[in-house]
Amino acid sequence: MPAHTDDLRLAHILADDADSITMDRYKSLDLHVATKPDLTPVSESDEKVEDVMRKTLARARPRDAFVGEEQGTTGWGVRRWVVDPIDGTKNYIRGVPVWATLISLMIEDQVVVGVVSAPAIGRRWWASYGDGAWTGRALMSAQPCRVSDVNNLSDASMSYSSLKGWKQRDRLDDFMGLMDDCWRTRAYGDFWSYMLVAEGAVDIAAEPELNLYDMAALAIIVTEAGGRFTSLDGKDGPTGGNALATNGRLHDEVLARIGDK
Template identity: 80%
Template sequence: MPSHTDDLRLAHILADDADSTTMDRFKALDLHVATKPDMTHVSDADQRVEDVMRKTLSRARPRDAFVGEEAGTTGWGARRWVVDPIDGTANYVRGVPVWATLISLMIEDQVVVGVVSAPAIGRRWWASYGDGAWTGRSLHSSQPCRVSDVSTIEDASLSYSSIKGWDKLGKADQWTGLMDDCWRTRAYGDFWSYMLVAEGAVDIAAEPELNLWDMAALSIIVEEAGGKFSSVDGEPGPGGPNALATNGRLHDEVLKRLA
């Protein structure tokens, strides 16, 4: 697959613009928050970030499609940018600093670029296909990400966002059993669980209900760090309705336990 250096640089520019918008509105007294039909929150910052990225990409990549959480899909083609303007909106509107903008580029069904930017905690992660996963302040100030080498569930650290949803999936007992058997469990939540897997600080992360824009950027970073990313039923990549990310060594065992 050809190099995606230019696309990665553009994704960082998009992330810089998003950071400016989100930080400007974070903890703003006049932040407007509404409830969407699916009963999740959306703020005016979510909408502003997505609008800014749509405008930038319409100039820089006019032939590319755009898939955003707030305004849906525009354009058509093999190349599509998949964006979650604020992953962790519930945290954002309550003043909790654990939230991020997720930016990815897909060609057909393959994620080739991913950037996760969490300005309130001063962190950013990124990856492009075949070039590894990285974290740092910028492309020129970074260090590689690498998953852990933990090989047993009993020694594993597991992170999640919520216990709700596993019962709806019909896997409440399996999930509870997995949590009980792991060495440590913590609800770091949302994007952060998966970035901790990529960094080797956590060994397993999973969520029962997600969309493509929640997962695309996360998946390539985890995989380029040496891990595995699939649905809970084992479908590789971010195309399923939920997510399981591990350091790779534990993936098959966790899939069996959740089956």
Template identity: 50%
Template sequence: MSALRADLALALRLADEADLITTSRFRARDLVVERKPDRTPVTDADVAVEDAIRAVLAVEAPDDQVAGEERGGEVGAGRAWVVDPIDGTKNFLRGVPVWATLIALVEDGTPVVGVVSAPALGRRWWASTGGGAFSSDASGERRIAVSGVRDLSDAYLSTTHLGSWVEHHSREAYLALVDACWENRAFGDFWQHCLVAEGAIDVAAEAVVNPWDVAPFQVLVTEAGGRFSDLTGAGRYDGGSVLTSNGHLHEAALAVLAAGR
């Protein structure tokens, strides 16, 4: 087994461990919810998942760095696992099944393995550099690819929270992109970028993100044939914002967002 295939296998094992915890705590009557300093919620499940992933990595990859939403950590040179134990915590704590564990392996600043596991949806997505992008559901596994839409007027667009555009970019700019597209929704968080990767929607944009929110999507979307960048067009997962697309629409979407500021 090649090194990258072994890394992907480990990431999938980590997702299995996470799923055992999250599914057991989802809609639990005794779920413990607290607020972090930035006022975002955190549940006992978030912390338990990250701790479980760190415990496995301490045995299986003791020399690798780990950076997670709940326990912190820095990503420097070399190998680092970037983890969001539950992306969509607000959905998780309200009983909405749209949430997922996000796991990425970053090598020298570039994600090379990405896994997104959404057990309440019965879905999982994964990719590795040069290995293609895949998804699984009740019907089995399949290779995925982005859409072939080439004009914004035919495009399906998504974001997370419209209010974030007011503080971090420009609501007018995003609304200009809405007006340029055929249809729009707010599928939000991880799901919209997975939908881009599998060709169900064409563009997803977020005005503000953390590295652990989007690291898996840099490899997932690009391996599916699309493009990943921040809102300046830089192909990096730690730029503080994100735009994913089928590639054909990327420059046009960036231009609309820039012109509307």
């Protein structure tokens, strides 16, 4: 797999633009929010970020496809940019600072670049295939990310988003049993859970229902940090419709507890 230095730099430029847009309207009293057909909210910032990214990539990478949460897929080919303009829109519109823009580049089914930018908490994470995972304010002032060495559930910290999805999958009892056996559980939620796994602050993160744009950037950052990212049926990568991320050492045991059987 070739190096993707230029693509990673472009992803950071996209993230810089997104940060400017989202922070400009964050906590604005006149922020426009609509309800999508699936009853989830979408803000004017979600739509503007995606629109700006599409225009930038149409100039910089005209042959690449684009997959976005708000406007779907345009273009075709083996290279596709996968974007969630604001992961955590409900937090964004309520003034909770835990939200981020997720940007990734996939070649076929392999994520090769991922950037997660959370400007309200002053954090950014990124990775490119084979070059490790990093966090910092800029490419030139970064620290490496590494998952933890925890190998016992009784010592493990687990993060999740909510319990509702596990109940809908009729797996709530299994999930609650796993929570009971872990040392610590907290609902950090959304992208934050997975970045904490990549940093080694959390050992397990899982969600029962997600889309590709929710996961692609997270997956490469976790795996390049030395962890493992699969669907609940054990398929590596972000294409399975749900997610389990761990430090790798705990993965098989957790998958046996809450994975698809």
